[in-house]
Amino acid sequence: MKNSKIIRWIxxxxxxxxxxxxxxxxxESTGGGMICMxxxxxxxxxxxxxxxxxxxGEPVPMILTSAYDYNNSEYQLDSRMTNExxxxxxxFQEFPSGSHTIVTEDIDGPDNGGDYQRTATTIKTNSNxxxxxxxxxxxxxxxxxxxxxxxxxxxxxxxxxxxx
Numbered sequence: 001m002k003n004s005k006i007i008r009w010i011x012x013x014x015x016x017x018x019x020x021x022x023x024x025x026x027x028e029s030t031g032g033g034m035i036c037m038x039x040x041x042x043x044x045x046x047x048x049x050x051x052x053x054x055x056x057g058e059p060v061p062m063i064l065t066s067a068y069d070y071n072n073s074e075y076q077l078d079s080r081m082t083n084e085x086x087x088x089x090x091x092f093q094e095f096p097s098g099s100h101t102i103v104t105e106d107i108d109g110p111d112n113g114g115d116y117q118r119t120a121t122t123i124k125t126n127s128n129x130x131x132x133x134x135x136x137x138x139x140x141x142x143x144x145x146x147x148x149x150x151x152x153x154x155x156x157x158x159x160x161x162x163x164x
Contacts, residue, residue, distance in 0.1 A: 043096040043130060043139035045077075047123065047146055051086045051104060053114065054149040059086025062112040063104050063150065067092060070099035070122065096139040099124050104148055116150040 047067060051060045059082070066079040067090045077100070080088040090102070100123050106116040123144055130140035 039137055041096055041137045041139060042093050044093050044141040045091065045100065045125070046141060046143040047090040047100075047102060048143065049082070049088045049090065049102065050145075050147045051082050051088070052147060052149055053116075054151045058113075059084070060106075060112060060114075060116065060150055061086055062106075062108050063088075063116065064107050065090060065148075066103045066105075068101045068103060069094070070097065070101050073101065096125075096130070098126070102146060102148070104150065106150070114152045117153055119148055119150065121146065121148055 045067070049065050051063045051065065052058060053060055061082050061084045063082045063086070064079065065082060065088045067077040069075040069077060077092040077094060078090040080090055082088045102121045102123055104116075104119045104121075106112065106114075106118075109115050123146065125142045125144070127139075129142040129144075131142075133140035
């Protein structure tokens, strides 16, 4: 215990004050010593996505779903195609942040029952959404269930209208 205080004092004199503040002294009753934590805070995110047709409510397969950092639309976190039930699960680990963008794109055109418009949906996560944090660098897991309703592109809608 005494040695760890001396080491922390020497390191702080050398300008390593972050070392002293990122370390936690363990009580003598549990064996004593010091735990130092280095790194970046992280959290796990799970987005359970269901994609349906806006008009019929039917699931839409083969839609590309992608998660992006809300503040950086270039930074893709995960990407999956919807299955036959129109479902996909996006999961990733990153710095705990407040918002993400879920983008859906119909990359196969009319082959999946229609040519659908691209969507961008913002998902906000607050601290209450995280479960099982460890109290240190890990914020826990935030799970969101999301239903996205796709609208067909204008030319598809016109084709479906009865002609006189």
